[in-house]
Amino acid sequence: MRLTRHSRWQGVKRYAAVTLPVLFLAACATQEPTTSGTQNAASTGKPILAPKPAAPAVTPQQAELKSLVALQDRLYDVAAPLLVNNAVLCRNNARNLLGFTAKTKFSYTAEFIDAATSLGLTDQLQVTGVLTGSGAAKVGLQRGDLLVAIQDKPVPTGADAERQTALMLGPLVNGRSNIKVTIARNGSNQTLNVPLTRACAFGIELGNTDNVISYADGRRVLISAGMMKFVRSDDELAYVIAKEMAHNTLTHPARQRLTATLSGVIDNLVRLRPDNAPLSGAAGVKPYPQQLDAAADKLALYMVARAGYKVDDASAFWQRLATQYPATVLNGYTAIHPATTYRIAAIEQAVSDIQAKQASGSTVLP
Template sequence: MIKRLLLVKHSILNSRILPRLACVCCAVLVSACATDTGWLDNEETVLETAGPAKLKQVVAMQDRLDRVGGKLLINNAPLCRKQLRNLLGFSVANKYTYSPSLAALASETYGLDDRLQVMNVIPDSGAERAGLQRGDILLRIDNKPVPQGLHAERDTVEMLSSLVSKKKSLNLTVLRNKVPRKMTVSLTPACGFRIELGQTANVNAYSDGNRILVTQGMMLFAKSDEDLAYILSKEMAHNVLGHAKTLQNTHAATSLIDNLMLTPPRQAASTGLKPMPKKFDIDADTLSLAMSLRGGYGIDNATRFWKRLAYRFPATNAMNYTALHPATSARLEAMPNAITRIKAIDKRRKALATPK
């Protein structure tokens, strides 16, 4: 699919955030919740349901996924050797990217039509260096017309699949301010994980070995780019470590991600996934801290973030993140030492990379 190369597809949701549960429900998971609440952010943000506010919220979520996810995918290429892929470094959309209820509004607001338009350019990518800009309309790739219409993204993938594996750069023709422009975009080595925006208010994130999906509920909970980096890095780490395959979760995770990209998704009582064992989760935490740091994000607040998540969305709801990652106490206990160790390793790495 094109999202492997162009990153993520924009999606929408018409559901509401689940109610928060009380501290007493998760006291066994988060120690001293009655006395140590400096880490707790009580500010609430709700999902919009329709109209311009909904479109604005969805686009903002997608922008964050593109920006944060792109940095992590590119800067962690050395840690994803088995999953290394060539990345074009931009995301696209047309009017069919959105649900019928928002398609007309997307056309009015962003000028989207049947053609694929650049929505985001990933920092430090070949697309950024080539000068590609948001709003550019894709016309041709290596002299081949870019597909248009309802299945433009899917059809463009088929066209690109053979090109990106054989070349180091691609020639693009784009339309900018009604003037065609030609440019050569160098392909950027990156972790080859597609990052999706899920259409549900549940606060969760999933990975199936190839893809990562972050729900809209989780996007609202992860208030800063640093918070979002923790979530994305954790799912990247699960993919790198092959946890879905080892747990025989791949089929269930793939089906779940496919479902959560539908408009609206089918309702389910459970995810169908096996909970993550303690060792797997702690190993993924450690690798994810290194990934966040390599991506340019601080990791000193990671323990606080995961503590807040476990408190606000406990395992009593089977659809919450904590239900699939039940070893919260062990994770929180191990994380401070892991942060100290990873920061020391990263400092040595940077010192060795600095010319003397």
């Protein structure tokens, strides 16, 4: 559950909820060497130890879920500073956030409930991610904490816990500076007054495809698993996330009349097993005009710099991406953002301006 004022709960039962980090309990076991030949208790003077039991086999569902959530964890970790440090740039998209996510085993489709259970989730909402720099992080909320009460009202449990808790939280974020949260940790309860955090309220989604692509639909940002494997650093991943945040902030999906199309693409790709047929072409997504793309690049670089990431290598990254995945790859990034040469000039100018402001100690704002 993404604990924001406006959360999207539709499809929780239909889709595997890979958009939120999950706490994993991992263990490994080694086995004592077996005896051979005539070596035995009598010859060694030591008792023969029974082999340790082998670790339980990892099911395909567990492996698949763990792999996807590992990508999601990294995506959220990189996105956190972008969201928390750019409320001033997100215009009408800034909201008060609690700054943590929570899930139950029922957050997944029936196929993955057993896998989620084996990895530590139950029918009680458990904190599965804390937004770096948020009020929740500052008061010490941790992964694995169980949600017991909010403003002294018991937190729902069971299959509908996420939706019911979202309805409980919705009215609380207006007119408050903090929210009282009771959690269970190590068998005992404790109460935290969680300050609300003003941040960009964009959903950050993982797309389950190896296509090297990213999308924005006005309220969400989707980065594909393929894109996450393509980037070489957190700085590069921050460029990609911020570029889609900038498109949303500048209302480009609406201006392109692509909101419904992009929402449909994202809804498909957040599924654990998306329909790959539309991805054989452009999925109905029109390329962005070069002026809109350059404007998003400029705003994105300011977001990246304000979040503490480097902007020095931005133009080199986009050139590398366009070279390896040119516009002829219809389901690739450059097909939607084809004006690479035009954009590079705008990127280099923005980088120069940002570095000058950083050097002079000026506020980094466009």
